[in-house]
Amino acid sequence: MSFDPATVLFWSKKLLAAAILPPLGPLLLIAFGLLLWQRRPRSARVLAWGGLLLALALSTPVTVGLALRPLEPPRAVSTDELARAQAIVVLGGGKRSYGPEFGGETLNHHSLERVRYGAWLARRSGLPVLVSGGAPTGKVPEASLMEQALVDEFGVDVRWTETASRDTRENARHSAVLLRAAGIERIALITHAAHMARSRAEFEAAGVEVIAAPTAWLGGAGEPPHALDFLPGAGAAHAGWFATHEWLGRLAYRISR
Known part of the structure; x- marks a missing residue:
């Protein structure tokens, strides 16, 4: 693997994305909160609880579906x-x-x-x-x-x-x-x-x-949620990672235009 400027930039973006995307992003927020607990308890609580809530939101079908809805086309190609x-x-x-x-x-x-x-x-x-x-x-x-x-x-x-x-x-x-x-x-x-x-x-x-010609919808077809959709799950966690990746990618591309 070469280390030309384009390659270095590519892997730098990959490392930055890994630090932001779940599961590492929310875990880092929680870890920083715990580290600051003694010196700045108010800020520490905000970071720790923010990381926990973010982790839950990005692994729960109902909230992940909300993040996916603006991204996914409503139908297949005709x-x-x-x-x-x-x-x-x-x-x-x-x-x-x-x-x-x-x-x-x-x-x-x-x-x-x-x-x-x-x-x-x-x-x-x-x-x-x-x-x-x-x-x-x-x-x-x-x-x-x-x-x-x-x-x-x-x-x-x-x-x-x-x-x-x-x-x-x-x-x-x-x-x-x-x-x-x-x-x-x-x-x-x-x-x-x-x-x-x-x-x-x-x-x-x-x-x-x-x-x-889209395929593999992750957000479902808009059916009413059932009880299990309010509980975190592995499938929703993957979909939450994908949704976060896409939102960050759209932001990065917009900035780099």
Whole structure:
């Protein structure tokens, strides 16, 4: 892995995000509160209780749903919308570095959800497929693993494999180069529903018209909550992490425009 300025900036952003996102962010607030308890008890109580309440809010289905609602599109792509697309673009969502059952690195569940939907839409539409995702650690690019899964497991050919990107903005910029070279101006973009607004904005900024094709809604369908939705849970904690990541990502991208 190289240590050029762009790489250093990338990993600096990753470390900062890890310190803010759950579970570490709320835990740090609680820890700072405990450390200040003797010297500044009022501030300490605010930090400790704030961290605890934040941890609960980001792991409880009802409150996590409120955070996800503005992020996720209300519906899936329609047949008429898909008919307007010239290609399908599937964004990588991460990988597992330890997959001994597959002989090495493999896709994580985020990427698999996107690849599965990409395969379904590709068969339904006959559109060519581009997969996008690099390898910040210097190992196998996500896009290469996505291509392998699409071809070997889903029987879908991949036209373009973009392996240089490290984040959503680079997904858009590098993919746009490949698409423009092939005369593609309008795509069906596949990513998690909560990630769609940010990724769509980046592709449109790169000059590509986007038809949103979201998958894997984390906030549910807006049904009335039941009793268990008021209790913290592992699934809600994951969705809370995803929602917080997206809100912070939108803020960071807006600042860096």
